[in-house]
Amino acid sequence: MPRKITLKQIAKELDVSVSTVSKSLKDSSEISVDTKEKVKAFAKLYNYKPNNIALSLKNRKTKTIGIIIPEIVHHFFTTVIRGIEHVANEKGYNVIICLSNNSFDKEVLNLEFLANGSTDGFIMSVAKETQQKEDYHHIKEVISQGMPVVMFDRVIDEVICDKVVISDKHGAFEAVQYLIDLQCKKIALISTVDYVSVGKLRTAGYKEALTTNDLEVNEDLILKIEDVEHSEEKIEEFLKGKDIDAVFAVNEQFAVNAIKALTKLGKKVPEDVSVIGFTDGVVSKSFIPSLSTVNQHGEDMGAKAAHLLIERLESETEEQSFQTTVLDTSLIIRDSVKK
């Protein structure tokens, strides 16, 4: 029934000053043992807990990390969040999550809002629309105001801050190399449009693998998809009549859709066509055939990002050198490739 109790109320009740109460609870040597015990007992009885907002105002730090991501209904992002959350909690930080829904405007709004006192720093993956517009003033602004920012996954070279990425290019390279080692010669690529940084990088890895193995890059075998919504039909159309022996897809959904389309077109996976996707989600494991993928280790990524941010928050010196951590991917081979 009782509302939250404050120092002032305790002070009044015990007929001492607010500072005495505060110091008692901090076990200050300035206060007599008697008084301290009395105050502590009373505080415990009324379940006193200091008000975070007041503390934040006083200390000018909130012990809160802002996460801004494009989308929450997305397995990879949730694993990253889990990683961040784990580390943050360990270090006494809270986490506040905002979604940009891939909208530039909402990203700006979120960032501005959280920057006004709500958080000490940010961990973010930028919205697709932002990457398209190439407008990063909002991010640069919070950084220039002294807020540390750590970017992950979709990072912006132009913005100077700590970053955590996976070796997209190398991960793609390895996957395609694996396919080549299986004697695949006609490997199709299903990617996203180029302004999405990861799509671009994975495409580069695909191409590099081909060229280093003296295989020709055939643009007819490359599909770039704008929106995930109608990917299924597009993929089917793309694969129709194509003479291929493997597919490399830059995400899980595209890989699944590719298998479905291939099956529809009368080709068997993995007997006729081997398929490798990117990102190890729930679907990959469950699917029949289970999907071979490039695992991104989202949780590690989140953990690393959180460490970087907290380190910066807690270091006294305003370190000016920023680092980009590149995390390795690992290739998980399951049933969607021939043995």
Next chain:
Amino acid sequence: MPRKITLKQIAKELDVSVSTVSKSLKDSSEISVDTKEKVKAFAKLYNYKPNNIALSLKNRKTKTIGIIIPEIVHHFFTTVIRGIEHVANEKGYNVIICLSNNSFDKEVLNLEFLANGSTDGFIMSVAKETQQKEDYHHIKEVISQGMPVVMFDRVIDEVICDKVVISDKHGAFEAVQYLIDLQCKKIALISTVDYVSVGKLRTAGYKEALTTNDLEVNEDLILKIEDVEHSEEKIEEFLKGKDIDAVFAVNEQFAVNAIKALTKLGKKVPEDVSVIGFTDGVVSKSFIPSLSTVNQHGEDMGAKAAHLLIERLESETEEQSFQTTVLDTSLIIRDSVKK
């Protein structure tokens, strides 16, 4: 380069008082047009934005909603979050997410921490461990301190607050009824242990459907699983040698595992055995055969919960009547049941 600017700094710079600056920015009629314009121009130039923390302290409200859920890497919960976030943002609220990881202690910690000024109210789904322990003192306490709480999905009857649930029992009933209408007579149930409220309710729906159709409830056809981790083997073992023509599973994962197990055991889905799951996730749509499921409408659930909470936060009167909103499920029929 400039740190965030405050009213005080603007005041000093323009040689007026802090109150004049504050009033100017609020376009108060007390201040001359000249001064107001000067202040506004200056504020705009330096990109002044009021400090949220200071505002929160002053207004004694944070315009922030706390979400506490057991797990983030979970499709259903993320859809709920998306629903909450959408409504919250519309109404000018922010969202802060904490994970209990299904641990009672962490749930308590999160709740206590957020209750000390960080949020105006909570939307939560309780941890499995909490349901097991049946210890709800932490939730009752924040409520008694005047913090509105809205529970969803896993709700506690014993705690008096607003709730949003789906008609678990009825959803299960409909699914099983559908199977019965297909002439299935030997329907297995794969559920969770009973202390998880939704598992219990869905089991009840299953049983009711059987009895209303004069079918016997055979406990040998019911499997209750404790942890999801090793569900695959357990389900396979359970199904081995069982003479059944349908399976109803209380979640997506169990349904998928059931199909895999059945396939392994030489039975065809849907020709020999029809399968219906619960919760419409990514896997359901992608799986082959695509899964028939009871759709929970997570986003609606989140939206409703957010509406309930915000309404309570913004109503002056301390309304004492709490409501439980029951959302309908809908049965999505795909390829995992025979036609």
Next chain:
DNA sequence: AACCTTAACTCTAACGTTTTCGTGTTGAAA
């Protein structure tokens, strides 16, 4: 007796806002 210590407090300022209540200046009515 005059001074110094020390224990045990209390006061005050500060964090950044908002808002109520003053207060001094002007111009005009009486």
Next chain:
DNA sequence: TTTCAACACGAAAACGTTAGAGTTAAGGTT
């Protein structure tokens, strides 16, 4: 010339907390 609004602004309190700088009284030292 006095009186009184109207105007334009400033001072101060408040939200809850902390920390450094006083303050007071008791006791001890010279």
